[in-house]
Amino acid sequence: MRRIFITGTAGFIGFHLARRLLEQGHRVFGYDALTDYYDVTLKERRHALLDGHDGFSATVARLEDMEALSGAVAQARPDVIVHLAAQAGVRYSLENPRAYVETNVTGTFNLLECARERGVDHLLLASTSSVYGANTEMPFAETDKADTQMTIYAATKKATESMGHAYAHLHGIPTTMFRFFTVYGSWGRPDMAPHRFASGIFAGRPIDIYNHGEMYRDFTHVGDLVEGIDRLIDAIPEGPAGRDAIAAGDSLSHVAPFRIVNIGNAGKVKLMDFVAALEEAAGRPAVKNFMEMQKGDVPATWADVSLLERLTGFRPNTDIRDGAAEFIAWYRDYYGV
Template structure:
């Protein structure tokens, strides 16, 4: 086994930033991404080009659902640790292309689990989502609360990942940590997410669609804080919880497997209208608002309880939206040559 880290989705938003951070601290990174056309492949390629310039980065253009291809990658590279961030993203697209989500997020995750099993992985860290909380209306969302009522297929596939990871952790003693990401934003972000769409529209003097008539709030989390949490989790493998009670089972830990769930959010929800105000300030332009009803599968508010994440891995997010949105605007205007 090598000491390399496999990062899936390495040409994606969070995967790119994670790979960069790992390379910066001297790790060898094996990247996997299929560079699909869910959004602009040129943006993915631009991220990947930066990684390819680093001598300690090796890339495999490969689909997660290609079981034989992923198995061959594990047999050749033998990564010691895995950060699994590759998935079909997007909550609403799952209403249009459900098969894509099952292929990538369920079949693809099985490919990763089988690779981890074959190589004796030291720790598998994987992305789940705050969407897993679904119809749970208790705020803040805590990993010790149930997450049994997903509102979209995307969320259902991520809950399936959590259950699959537990079974492999139990059967094959593979330490696994699932991270429920809250709304992540920042430079090199995804074009299908609100901040990117709002910025593009405002700069083109086009109206922005504001769902829920703007009466929503989100636990917007800056990407650098997310990556800090990912790597802190990677460095501290999950363990069996010796205090776990089978009569009162804790949904976030396990008494029979080195398995855990953690929230990665800011812990500070921001009203959507405040988020837009910050963006207007950074762009120096006012937005024309097209107030829309709630979308299917959406929720009004999200808020992460990150107290367990602080206790487990020392996670302490510190980037306010005023700073984070400013960094995104600077990147966007430079990358797209707009001002």
């Protein structure tokens, strides 16, 4: 049984990870600001479900509040920290970039300081496939150069990767960064495409389809994602290691106990096929509003997950029809449609 500190436990992914770890008998300490970026009631209901476990407790505060954050970490005395809290959303970063710098950069710096002071066994931090930016060679591999971010959101996430590496090097903190690929599933965020599509389908309202549907994503079910994170907790990077000691395809740093790992479904799916899976699960068609590509967006993402599989023995494989059915079943139940 471990003591695990998770930021963002009222969020989509943090909730699912915390619930999984609690069911395994771990002690989970949550930290979340419950901001109003989207429906706070949804966040409160997630936390309420976690509160049903004896092993869960949470602090409601912002990452930028160093006093609150350091106090929560000191009280938790965690063996492992999983940092999932962030200002999310690619499109919102076009409207309010400052929020991304304050939460994702300053907030992550505060968390790194707490990890340094605590001396945790393993620090795991969330990044995003968006850091691959304008890269066109696919599937994206962790060893690919990623210097062409196309949004402030992606740029702040790349900054956290760099800061994480620096802290791993300077302070010997074993650190794993994971890059997520288009996560969906029950309890998802209302600003994400699956949620907006489902809302439009059930309301008979047109759904916006960018780039006239010529988009491809590596849709990853949240159940696969949290299993990947759970397994990576035990895949603690060792280092520093000489360049010659690092296996081909491994992103392990040669100067720090630091590694980057993709977590995706290992296959690109056409956006229209995903919409069709939602339509099938909902039992009704969507009214489609085809639009031009949105600024900062990319036409395709696709993960190479061979490193994840090599480290954990796990390869995400949820079929989009099964994942869409799970999501739509939850949506019907939650919203009563």
